[in-house]
Amino acid sequence: MEEIFQQLYDEYFRDIYHYVAYSVSRRQDAEDLTQEVFVKAYRGLANFRGDSELKTWLFAIARNTIRNWIARKKPLPVTEDELLWQLPESGNRPEDHLEEQEALEKLYVVLGRLKESYRQVILLRGLQGFSVKETAEIMDCTETKVKVTHFRALRKLRSLLQDDPTFPIALTQLPSKEVGT
Amino acid sequence: MNFRQVRTLKQRRQELNQIEDAIANLPKATPRPGLKHEMLHAILNDVRQEQEEAPKQRRLSWRIPPIGFSLSVAGMAVAVFVMLQSMHLPLPTPEEASGPLHHGAVPLSQAQLTKQVEQEIKARKEEREQRLQKQVIPHYNGQYVGEGIEIRVKNSASYMVRKSISPGDIEANFDIYRLVQEIYTNGGQIVSINGLLVDPYTQIVTKGTLTEVSERRVTYPLTIKVIGDSEALVDKFTGGASVLKELEDDQVISYEQKNLIAIDDETDKQNTETDR
Numbered sequence: 510m511e512e513i514f515q516q517l518y519d520e521y522f523r524d525i526y527h528y529v530a531y532s533v534s535r536r537q538d539a540e541d542l543t544q545e546v547f548v549k550a551y552r553g554l555a556n557f558r559g560d561s562e563l564k565t566w567l568f569a570i571a572r573n574t575i576r577n578w579i580a581r582k583k584p585l586p587v588t589e590d591e592l593l594w595q596l597p598e599s600g601n602r603p604e605d606h607l608e609e610q611e612a613l614e615k616l617y618v619v620l621g622r623l624k625e626s627y628r629q630v631i632l633l634r635g636l637q638g639f640s641v642k643e644t645a646e647i648m649d650c651t652e653t654k655v656k657v658t659h660f661r662a663l664r665k666l667r668s669l670l671q672d673d674p675t676f677p678i679a680l681t682q683l684p685s686k687e688v689g690t
Numbered sequence: 691m692n693f694r695q696v697r698t699l700k701q702r703r704q705e706l707n708q709i710e711d712a713i714a715n716l717p718k719a720t721p722r723p724g725l726k727h728e729m730l731h732a733i734l735n736d737v738r739q740e741q742e743e744a745p746k747q748r749r750l751s752w753r754i755p756p757i758g759f760s761l762s763v764a765g766m767a768v769a770v771f772v773m774l775q776s777m778h779l780p781l782p783t784p785e786e787a788s789g790p791l792h793h794g795a796v797p798l799s800q801a802q803l804t805k806q807v808e809q810e811i812k813a814r815k816e817e818r819e820q821r822l823q824k825q826v827i828p829h830y831n832g833q834y835v836g837e838g839i840e841i842r843v844k845n846s847a848s849y850m851v852r853k854s855i856s857p858g859d860i861e862a863n864f865d866i867y868r869l870v871q872e873i874y875t876n877g878g879q880i881v882s883i884n885g886l887l888v889d890p891y892t893q894i895v896t897k898g899t900l901t902e903v904s905e906r907r908v909t910y911p912l913t914i915k916v917i918g919d920s921e922a923l924v925d926k927f928t929g930g931a932s933v934l935k936e937l938e939d940d941q942v943i944s945y946e947q948k949n950l951i952a953i954d955d956e957t958d959k960q961n962t963e964t965d966r
Contacts, residue, residue, distance in 0.1 A: 511734065518733075522726050523718070530719035540725060547733050616712055635713035663706045670709070 514551050521564060522547075524637065525571050531632050532575045534621065542578055546571045561646050568637070569647045572629060579625060619669045627662035634659050834880050836917040838951040839924065841869075841934070843912035843943045860897050867894045868933045869914070876926040878918040882953045884908045920947045 525546055530539040549570050557566060620628055626648075633644045634655070644659075645652045777800065843866075855861065866883070873881050874890045881888050886903050888894070894903050901908050916923065924947055927934045937943045 515730070518730055522729075523721070526721050526725075527719045530721075531716070536722075539719070540721070540729070544729050544733060547729070548736055551733060551737050612712075613716060616716065620713075631713060635710055636716060638714070660706075663709055667705060667709055 510551075510554060514547075514554060517550065517554075517563065517567070518547060521567055524564075525567060528568065528571055528632060528637060529575060531617075531620070531636060532628065533578070538578075542571075542574055546574050549574065562643070565639075565643050565646050568633070568639070569649070572633075572647055575629075576625065615670070615673055619666060622669060623662060623665060626658055627665060630655060630658045631662050631666070832955045834917055834953045834955060836879070836951060837920050837949050838878075838915065838917040839920050839945050839947050840951060841914040841916065841943055841945040843910065843914065843937075844941075855896070855898060858898065860895055863894045863896045863901055865933065865937065866901070866903075866912070869937070870894070872933050873914075873916050873918070873923065876932075877922040878916045880917040880953055882915045884912055885954055887953065887955070915951050915953050917951050917953060920949075 522543075526539065526543045529542045529546065530536075533539050533542060546567070550567055553570070557563070561569075620631065623631070629648065630644060633639045633647060634641070639647065641652045641655050641659075644655045648655065870881055870883075870888055870892070871890050883894075883903050886906055886908065888903060892904055894901070896902070901910075901912075924945075926932065927938075927945070934943065934945065938945070
């Protein structure tokens with residue numbers, strides 16, 4: 510059992526940490542939650558029926574753990590100071606680095622402002638690259654709901670980003686009825 | 691077809707794709723160096739500790755019921771002891787437990803005490819029935835005959851009736867009423883006042899200066915005939931405080947023990963009268 514768990518841990522530690530770190534804002538919280546996810550996975554490994562993929566099962570545990578943690582702790586919205594720790598340096602020129610860094614920060618801040626279901630679907634679909642079916646399994650809902658929620662989440666994200674002219678992607682003004690959905 | 695609208699939609703779809711790309715290009719959140727191994731050790735330690743504690747908890751859960759059971763048994767024993775104490779029943783000695791029951795002996799238990807009392811009551815009943823058969827001999831000519839006493843209430847209506855009573859007032863004659871009740875409680879079987887049968891609850895009242903028994907006027911001097919255990923009655927009346935004794939002391943009544951007293955059965959008379 511321990512060997513199986515270690516294989517699982519080696520394979521998915523980074524993905525889970527990445528997912529958890531983008532779901533919560535602070536490094537310490539991310540580490541604690543990742544540990545909690547793997548402890549739960551170890552306990553439940555003996556009862557794993559194999560109905561879904563192991564990765565999907567692990568992400569479902571992570572998603573439920575995060576959701577419970579948010580419900581329990583009610584964390585404050587992410588501020589710009591708190592997200593700098595997890596964005597690595599990139600780009601060759603200092604100007605490029607600064608611009609990209611700034612754009613990513615903005616995107617990250619706006620992601621933090623989305624409601625929980627929108628953020629989760631964006632992280633799972635966009636960041637982790639899960640298919641609609643896998644996302645539906647992880648979020649324990651229908652595939653249609655995943656599609657609808659993903660579209661609405663993206664639209665909401667665009668409406669939040671369009672006000673910022675410094676964001677590298679130029680976004681057109683939306684009609685008022687589409688804003689705030 | 692609105693081509694402008696199509697263009698707008700395409701543009702929006704494009705923008706959303708761009709945002710999706712931007713999200714996909716978000717940098718990976720890299721854990722601090724050494725976190726992976728550190729966390730693995732922590733997780734495995736946690737899990738091993740849980741696995742070690744689980745059998746202990748299981749063992750504890752097996753240990754707890756005997757403790758609870760012994761506590762409940764001890765509680766029951768204390769409750770029984772307190773109950774015995776509250777009943778004031780001394781614990782029987784072996785001699786008492788083996789020996790027969792006697793009057794005045796220390797009872798062994800509540801059940802035995804109850805049995806003894808029941809036996810005494812049964813014996814008394816039997817004795818009373820036998821004596822009653824001796825005392826009361828119903829005759830077919832409409833008379834009760836037996837031993838008893840005869841009480842005479844002298845012509846002292848002034849004593850028995852309240853002095854300031856007006857002719858219209860109706861009052862219970864408690865002296866006679868209590869006397870009759872006392873007779874019945876002390877062993878009287880059949881009582882008659884001036885030939886009228888009375889029971890313990892017969893209405894005895896004074897209307898003005900007149901006395902009525904069962905709404906029939908009786909005149910002084912009254913003759914109260916009692917069939918019953920004459921000796922017991924006399925003992926009771928002379929022994930302690932009683933209504934008869936009190937009235938005797940006031941020289942209102944006198945009594946006489948007789949071997950043969952006959953009391954007419956009124957019901958028989960009435961029946962014979964109606965037959966005629």
